[in-house]
Amino acid sequence: MISDALIRIAALCVVLAGAETLHGIARTTLVIPRIGKxxxxxxxxxxxxxxxFAICWLLVPSIGLQSQGAHLMLGVGLAVFMAGFDIVIGRWLMRKAWAKIWPDFNPGTGNFLLFGLLGLCIIPLLVWYGHRL
Structure with missing residues (x-):
């Protein structure tokens, strides 16, 4: 049972990473030219x-977590995974210097990635509450 949940959590991480990668590509190619970076x-x-949120709404219930704490821990784990994924993509795929990566996490530089990651921490909990109604 635990291994099944871990596989589902890993799949959720992969789906989120893929969707956010496509989201970033769409932002770069479609949105930036129209409204600016x-x-x-x-x-x-x-x-x-x-x-x-939409991805979690579809996939989190099938993981089978039963408590608020478990859903909150899932959210924190997803946020850590996505932050790490963002760093890995920036550093090793896009070959950005560390000095160019860290400002992405700093709202003071105009980037709100940190707020998105904080939101991701509570999204599984919100999904759990939403499916219980």
Whole structure:
């Protein structure tokens, strides 16, 4: 039973990472040319959070977690995974310097990625409450 839940959590991580990668590509190719980078980056924090919520709405219930704490821990785990994924993609695929990666997590530089990650921490809990209604 535990291994089944871990496989489902790993699948959720992969689906979120793939969706957010496509989301970033769409932002870069479709949105930035129309509204500019600064506004597109801010908007993408909101749309990325909505996308993550939709994915979690579909996939989190099948994991079979039963408590608030378990859902909160899942959210924290997802946020840590996505932050790590963002760092790995930036550093090793896009070959960004560390000095270019860290500002993505700093709201003071106009990037709201940190807020999206904080939202991801509570999304599984919100999904759990939503499915219980």
């Amino acid at each position: 600064e506004r597109a980056v801010r908007l993408s924090a909101l749309t990325g959070t909505v996308l993550a």
